[in-house]
Amino acid sequence: MSKPVTIDVANVTIRRGGRIAVDGATLQITQGTIHVLVGPNGAGKSTLLSAILGQIAFTGKVDMTFRGSGVIGFVPQTFVADRTLPITCAEFLALSRQKRPACFGITKPAAALIAKLLERVGLAGFEKRRIGELSGGELRRVLIANAIDPAPEVLLCDEPAAGLDPTAAEELDKLLLGLRDEHGTTIVLVSHDREQVKRIADRVTRLEITVKATGKPDEVPL
């Protein structure tokens, strides 16, 4: 029996700055799979991700069907925050993990959870490091740590491997596969990394403004 559909994208068209960024995209993302969006720059991959998240206007329909927690995790391609803001990695992660205002300190349970999360993304001991002092790859790993707790039912990642060294990229693959296999997380990934796509993708969609092809990794030109 085939798995149920978690995200149903039907005839989605997105206009941005007077041009069509995505034209009539239709695709179905099944529960508990890793679905990778590939395509050249400007093909509309990140834009489509934003539409799935409901963050931009579009025509057509996006239906998300939740069967569990309904938690959505998101790893953005860019982090717009002012990098001079004095906020540590622990404080950033505490913002959505405790009720106490982060400016009044981090609670013990939150601190323990944050330490584990940072360890999972290979940043053990980074609690007191300021977000603005992190390298691009380190910042990306903090964003991944933020997105994977609580274990999301749907995880949307916009080029999460960009800026990661090969070891960290491999660790990321393990993390994503673990989420899929242990928690049944449905993962939508934008990626330019062909090797990563071959390693972890269950399904691939090639987008070039319109959907050019959808299928298994060996069926779609990467």
Next chain:
Amino acid sequence: MSWMYDWWISLAKALGLPDSYQYAFVARGVVAVLLLAPLLGGLSHLVVARRLAFFSTTLGQAALTGLTIGVALGLPLDNAYASVLGFCLLIGVVMVYVRRTVALPPDTVIGVFMAFTLGLGVCVLVAATKQFNIHQIEAVMFGSVLTITDRDLLLLLIGGAILIVALALTYNTLLADSLSPSIAKARGVNTALVDYGFVVLLTIAITLSLKVIGALLVEAMVVVPAASARNLARDVRGYLGWSVAIAAIAGLAGLLISASWRVPTGGAIVLALTACFAISVPLGRLRR
């Protein structure tokens, strides 16, 4: 409020301050500054994190316009909170709506509203001066401790307490939304509500602080403490702590300068704040 005045007067005596610092109006000013410091200092670091410095300036201008509208409508000059708050809320909410709707840089949108509030303010001011002496609004433009009443302090105490509780309850969401609205939205945060809600809190705080700091200088109190704190703080905890401390120190210093040299309170506080910022730059470098 008399216990607060008594406390200040006994403190002034203990510190050996001149008799002029023991006057009731100075005591009222001290109490006002001590009430405003945690409120504006706390708001300050969120204003800077959310990049609303220019927005705050426009709200300050709108406050002046709101005052003149109130006076033109027949409200007493020293009790026009309703028109100030009403006009500032209207401008603030419409500004957020337009900023969220049009595809223009935020500072361009805010610039349009600043020009509008200034233009409207000047026109209404000229019309309203038939009813009062234009010099009477100097206190609202530049702040004056002389005009603070017990009723103002009570409003500041109650309003400030409500605002601080509201900020504490929403702090994590506000900061998370400032850092990345897209992540916050994915986590189920209503980012539009956060945007509008923060502007409402900011507007109420600005209205409450007008009599002390003045409409034209209120931006300084909601920007400079955080700007100075940013040079010194290593984390969010320190950022808040320094913001509040700098708001309190500069507020008290400005008040005492104002009482000593008979200069507008708002201007004196801004000068003290700027001095704090100047000191924070080299200090911040030393701490790194």
